[in-house]
Amino acid sequence: MLQKRLLLGDEAVALGALHAGLSGVYAYPGTPSTEITEYIQQDPLARERGVRSRWCTNEKTAMEAALGMSYAGKRALVCMKHVGMNVCADAFVNAAVTGVKGGLVVVAADDPSMHSSQNEQDSRFYGQFALVPILEPSDQQECYDMMSDAFRLSEEVRLPVLLRLVTRLSHSRAAVAAGTPQPENPLAPDGERTRWVLLPGNAKRQYAALVERQPDLLRRSENSRHNRLTTGRGLGVIACGIAYNYVREVLPEGVSLLKVSQYPLPAAQIRTLADVSDRILVVEDGQPFVEERVKALLGADYPVSGRLDGSLPRTGELNPDNVAAAFGLPGAELRPKALNLAPRPPQLCQGCGHRDVYAALNRVLPDYPDARVFGDIGCYTLGALPPFTAIDTCVDMGASITMAKGAADAGVHPAVAVIGDSTFTHSGMTSLLDAVNDKAAITVILSDNLTTAMTGGQDSAGTHKYEAICLALGVEREHLHVVVPLPKNMEEITRIIREELEYKGVSVIIPQRECMQTLARKQRQKKAQ
């Protein structure tokens, strides 16, 4: 009998990958994808086999290392949140041109409704852009089952395979039946240089071959056990990935239903669905990726509805309520919202060093009414909210330093960047080098809490190396300061900030104190021993 375990979607992906003979996972933490790598890091089988699982510096280094492992013949997994796809896009798209040897599966966890993100981009566009197969599980069991299919598919078609998750699947738990672990692939590095050296002459052949492989990918989608059509009368429904669950939750009798969990889109199945239906409703989480393609496939005269015509909301995640409304089903009579209710936004922990950083900035900056503070991605983004209201921008990983530099180039002064330690090594070091080379008049606050805190306290790639990194990038010794962000040091910190705001070059101030959460966790572990 199969053993059943209660697993998050993320954990089911991790276990499925391990049981498929995974040799290495490469990832940078990002909600809602983090638990995949964390599961592998603590799994006994992974430890016994020595499956490589340390955190990477960013998603691009992760993707490239995984491609190297695949080149060597072994199965590799890359995990990230959706915006990580932007960071690794160069490697991802070109890995489709070289192709792979050992199975290479890329997991992108999308965050419709932006529970912990700055956009709700749909990673399926990246899969199609790179011309690779996409798998999109609808439940936790499929998360597990699809991993062995994904690795096999990757090796059969010699391409990376993209597996797309969404928050509600990544972070929802259900019982999963697991099979038996398969052995890892043997070491067998590829010898075909013409595939792997993407000089134009080789790249043209490789790209032509990638395009020629598309009919095979389509045929596999048409015959995939993950794409299933059940026919009825009247309305035809296309339900993609997790949308299938919401459709099944509220499904009216008699409609035809095509479950789509493998791409490229099974065009023949969609035509069959169109033939037996009088109109089609596309239900998909994220952007109207399938809806646009179905419209193109069936022509302007065939009625297709979904997110584009307002049958479903254009933005935000699906839920059983908006899917029921798309079917025209009457909603339950609801209780009104409570009267005595206030929003409770997240906030920086009591005692957190970032608090002292913003307290210091807020003491100094009122004397500089033209000052702008360029923020970044991490817990410290919460400095945008009261009581601090201390940052003016937050865009993407590493943008604080480079935006401060650009604004300083334009004449903004003082231009202050606030960036966390893990974000700095992820994408801020090259920004700092640009600033140094231009002798930009910026003050960088590298707020170091010795961890990747926002995602739950994972190792940070540059811990104990930040001074050395800044010096090596050319920051002048006399304009590099390490301070301990505590209320008792406020005089010293504010004095240093004032001095460096006056300096017309690059200054870096590193407030350094361990995250309260990781500190408390270490103390608990110590006590338990």
Add this chain to the structure above:
Amino acid sequence: MKTDIKLAGVGGQGILSIATVLGEAATAAGLQLKQAEVHGMSQRGGDVQSDLRLSTEAIFSDQIPLGEADLILSMEPMEALRYLPWLAPDGAVVTASKPFVNIPNYPDEAALLAELDQLPKVTRMDIDAVAKDLAVPRSANMVLLGMAAHHIGILSPDELRGAIRTVFARKGAQVVEDNLKAFDAGYEGIQ
């Protein structure tokens, strides 16, 4: 048969331990289960919630539809009110009564509790005080689960006690006993 539970609280209050016990009990009883959690930034002092669905039949949606929650189980009274649109017409609210005030615009406590008390099926208790009186201050969430046991038709109190034993076993016999004591106080406190 199904029981849909909306778990609510403030980040760090321990709603996920309640979910773990319920999940263990449901698994041991051979029930179907889905539990959607909130991770990430929203944990830091902000509102947190988890949808827990238990059923004898297959469960599709990870999220509970509006108006279908059989129970709102909350570690904080205002957080209980946040999810009223999800509460079924005959649904119950079981909540801690003591406000956790970490925002400047927290509503008037008396008005808030009065609004709660207007609901048809509501049980509230100062679970922190109960847990403190029992000298098990870290088990307030199990007091709440004990209170809720009257409304979780799909699982018996004994099945929940069994799950407490399993979940806390690795922390030692004393922790198991503390949590059972808290659970029983919550259960008996509202009979």
